[in-house]
Amino acid sequence: MNGRDATRDVLLGLIPIALLLAIWQGTVSLGLAPPTLLPPPGLVFMRMAQLLATASFNQEILATLFRLFAGFSIAVVLGIAIGLAAAVSPAINAAVRPVVRVLAPLPKVALYPALLLLLGFGHESKITLVAADALFPILLSTYYGASTVEQKLIWSAMAAGTPPREILFKVILPGAAPSILTGCRIGLVISCIVVFLAEMITSTDGLGHVLITAARTFQAVDMFVPLITISLLGLILNGLLQAVRSYLLRGFPEV
Amino acid sequence: MFVSDVEKAASMNLMPSRSDLKAEAAPAAKPTIAMIEIDHVSQVFQTSSRQDHLALSDISLTVDDGAFVSILGPSGCGKSTLLYIVGGFVAPTRGTARMKGNPITGPGPDRGPVFQEFALFPWKSVLGNVMYGPRQQGVKAAEAEAQSRALIEMVGLKGFEHFYPKELSGGMKQRVALARTLAYHPAVLLMDEPFGALDAHTRTRLQNDLLNIWERDRKTVLFVTHSVEEAVFLSDKVVMMSRSPGRIRQIIDIDLPRPRRRTELLLDPRYQKYVVDIERMFDDAGDDELQP
Ligand SMILES: Nc1ncnc2c1ncn2[C@@H]1O[C@H](COP(=O)(O)OP(=O)(O)OP(=O)(O)O)[C@@H](O)[C@H]1O
Numbered sequence: 414m415n416g417r418d419a420t421r422d423v424l425l426g427l428i429p430i431a432l433l434l435a436i437w438q439g440t441v442s443l444g445l446a447p448p449t450l451l452p453p454p455g456l457v458f459m460r461m462a463q464l465l466a467t468a469s470f471n472q473e474i475l476a477t478l479f480r481l482f483a484g485f486s487i488a489v490v491l492g493i494a495i496g497l498a499a500a501v502s503p504a505i506n507a508a509v510r511p512v513v514r515v516l517a518p519l520p521k522v523a524l525y526p527a528l529l530l531l532l533g534f535g536h537e538s539k540i541t542l543v544a545a546d547a548l549f550p551i552l553l554s555t556y557y558g559a560s561t562v563e564q565k566l567i568w569s570a571m572a573a574g575t576p577p578r579e580i581l582f583k584v585i586l587p588g589a590a591p592s593i594l595t596g597c598r599i600g601l602v603i604s605c606i607v608v609f610l611a612e613m614i615t616s617t618d619g620l621g622h623v624l625i626t627a628a629r630t631f632q633a634v635d636m637f638v639p640l641i642t643i644s645l646l647g648l649i650l651n652g653l654l655q656a657v658r659s660y661l662l663r664g665f666p667e668v
Numbered sequence: 669m670f671v672s673d674v675e676k677a678a679s680m681n682l683m684p685s686r687s688d689l690k691a692e693a694a695p696a697a698k699p700t701i702a703m704i705e706i707d708h709v710s711q712v713f714q715t716s717s718r719q720d721h722l723a724l725s726d727i728s729l730t731v732d733d734g735a736f737v738s739i740l741g742p743s744g745c746g747k748s749t750l751l752y753i754v755g756g757f758v759a760p761t762r763g764t765a766r767m768k769g770n771p772i773t774g775p776g777p778d779r780g781p782v783f784q785e786f787a788l789f790p791w792k793s794v795l796g797n798v799m800y801g802p803r804q805q806g807v808k809a810a811e812a813e814a815q816s817r818a819l820i821e822m823v824g825l826k827g828f829e830h831f832y833p834k835e836l837s838g839g840m841k842q843r844v845a846l847a848r849t850l851a852y853h854p855a856v857l858l859m860d861e862p863f864g865a866l867d868a869h870t871r872t873r874l875q876n877d878l879l880n881i882w883e884r885d886r887k888t889v890l891f892v893t894h895s896v897e898e899a900v901f902l903s904d905k906v907v908m909m910s911r912s913p914g915r916i917r918q919i920i921d922i923d924l925p926r927p928r929r930r931t932e933l934l935l936d937p938r939y940q941k942y943v944v945d946i947e948r949m950f951d952d953a954g955d956d957e958l959q960p
């Protein structure tokens with residue numbers, strides 16, 4: 414993709430967002446919803462700017478970001494490690510496959526009450542939940558990518574003198590990189606959703622907690638601010654991951 | 669220009685030329701050593717319907733040191749499989765393959781494959797791909813890079829060192845694949861229809877380039893192809909195979925002078941006779957229909 418295409422794509426991407434804001438503003442202006450329940454977007458963004466200048470709101474953002482990063486990182490490390498191991502070892506594959514089949518479709522939020530009892534109300538329970546939810550897409554895409562690395566690439570490396578135990582890191586891991594990074598992108602989006610959800614259910618801080626507190630006291634404006642904040646954070650994080658992806662996959666066709 | 673590049677590479681000791689063969693003007697009594705021996709090799713594959721499929725049946729073949737041997741045969745007769753067995757990528761069901769008298773038990777840098785699908789590492793640049801082998805052999809980075817740059821120049825890709833495979837044409841990729849394999853100095857080149865996917869013009873150029881490299885270097889080459897003309901043009905020996913099960917039908921010595929020039933050969937009645945004779949043999953066999 415060249416620079417002009419990229420600019421065009423960004424502009425095209427802004428259109429639906431602008432449309433959404435227009436609908437929002439229109440709904441309020443036409444009196445379809447009472448402004449106490451649905452505040453106009455201008456008010457929400459002004460409030461957001463105000464809050465971003467306060468230390469307490471930034472503390473909430475940091476708490477959420479910390480949980481998100483910690484959970485996502487654990488999921489990346491475990492997902493890639495287990496996925497690779499299962500792809501190269503039939504024994505590990507046989508052991509891991511049933512567990513994954515049972516756990517992957519399970520809604521991990523169902524584990525949250527148990528996690529709270531086990532790990533308490535602080536970071537640990539939320540990080541664990543984020544990791545558990547982000548793990549499976551990363552694990553499955555790593556496994557798939559590693560099992561479909563072209564056989565002739567492995568043969569070419571072996572003929573060049575690469576010992577079998579080094580093939581994993583010299584050929585299979587880089588060969589599976591496109592698939593792994595796709596899994597990471599899905600995992601990141603899931604992490605954003607789950608960290609917010611967990612904070613909404615039970616927490617003493619974080620953006621999800623801010624939203625729930627505002628909702629309980631009917632402060633509609635304060636309710637929308639954390640929502641917009643987590644969306645923007647998601648956008649920025651996704652952009653960063655995309656940049657890492659483009660760099661790592663610069664040799665691969667069609668990124 | 670190409671030839672001088674080859675000379676430069678040879679003088680840099682990239683491709684240790686065998687002096688005994690260089691002075692081959694009088695081939696009085698050159699002792700031939702068996703580089704590769706394929707000894708009663710059979711290969712049975714289990715298909716997904718659990719039936720045994722005999723892909724290679726009792727193949728025996730000796731390839732002398734420095735010989736250029738082509739394997740010619742209909743699709744599915746087991747040419748690739750035979751090459752994979754010599755490469756050590758596939759273990760034969762019966763029989764043994766030997767390299768310099770030692771049984772082949774796995775892949776090794778003494779046998780360098782060049783695949784039809786190129787199989788370049790997409791995450792490495794041209795230079796990175798070519799440097800891979802020397803680095804695996806423990807050559808220091810700076811030295812490996814210098815050698816690789818010379819090889820890239822030799823295969824006519826100077827200026828493309830930092831391109832990625834996806835940015836190259838098919839013919840360029842195949843040149844990189846050849847350079848990557850030559851970079852670790854295999855004694856034997858195993859080439860599986862390396863030019864099969866290329867257009868006629870690129871194919872001819874690469875054939876000429878390969879012959880130039882081989883005539884300086886005299887590596888042993890085992891070359892799989894579908895093309896009768898390509899086999900006759902390049903080889904000392906053409907091994908004709910037949911299918912179902914894959915067997916060697918005939919081995920034909922190609923007695924044409926070297927160095928070979930394509931334009932001269934095309935007019936040479938001896939060349940024409942080889943091509944026509946071999947094509948007739950294919951027609952006679954009538955095994956063009958694929959059957960399991
Ligand atoms: N891994 C495998 N499993 C089962 N059967 C196989 C396998 N590999 C090859 N075969 C069978 O063995 C036979 C020979 O295959 P091979 O690829 O060696 O043929 P080939 O002569 O190289 O054909 P082509 O000229 O089309 O490349 C074919 O009938 C094929 O179906």
Ligand SMILES: [Mg+2]
Pocket residue numbers: 747748749860
């Ligand atoms: Mg083949």
